[in-house]
Amino acid sequence: MSSVGFVLILLNVLDHVNICISHEELSRVLLISLDGFRWDYLDMVNNKGHPTPNFQMLIDNGVVVKSPGVRNAFVTVTMPNHYTLVTGLYEESHGIVENEFYDPVFNETFTIPNSLQLKWWNGTGMQKVEPIWVTNDAVGDEHHASGAFFWPGSDVIGMQPRYHSTSPYNDSIPFSVRANTVIGWFTQKHEPINFGALYYHEPDETGHLHGPNSAEMVVMIVTLDQYIGDMIKILKEKGIFNELNIVLTSDHGMAEMTENVYLDDYVDSSLYSWFGGSPVANILPKAGLFQSVICSTVNFSSYCKILSIIHTHVLYAGLLLTAIQRVKFSCV
């Protein structure tokens, strides 16, 4: 596995500070996530002779944080990390511990298509859990309104920002449509937003299809640079670029797999249920079989002691066993 990390965080610093704040002068934040944008993709692409001038312009005028300055949360997959980004909480606290997981209390399995109920998103304990768009909207004055386009969690019923996509998540909706919609929320006359969150599923998809070090990935990073350039051009035309704090980040990186380990070689698959996948398998032994699955299986015994403790307390996710892969490319 290569090193983990978010890609970069770019801040376009406000031109000025005012004591008397009108809406036009209020700090506004545009949070953008490019899914699976490994921390070193820009260097990789630039070193192959392909410039990325729009990313570079933001870097030259902002602040860059590279790995290991910012680390993603564990488990390193899309839904948990995006919810960590907007709640400030680790996964065991906000409750979204995988893209797919079993909850023994609900006796239900969380999947991305089955994720719109609030009960999955409001925490695993006493701690209040709410994404930043809810906190911002709760201020309740004309200066605070949130909008999010396809950010994980933003379409959950009862937790939506004031403005959000009116259609269910759909990969085929282009970046330009998503970006222009959010820009429209910032610039509309009636209740413009001061916080916008924008999610795009690339370059993660390209990484899973072709590999993180592929020629296709180079093309995708250059394409994303053009998308960002188009967005900046519109922000400038609308006159809000210089007063917008842009945070450009990601949820995880990606590494090429060098070896497959098959769980079936170590433990009988009829003894457990399986949830999730890359890069962490969620193994839930069937009733009464915890000892035989975990403590008697070769190579699992080192997990036995700590998992025995977790087993009695865990609300979400069952058991987590690392380094068991069935997929070619793994989010890290």
Ligand SMILES: [Zn+2]
């Ligand atoms: Zn992701």
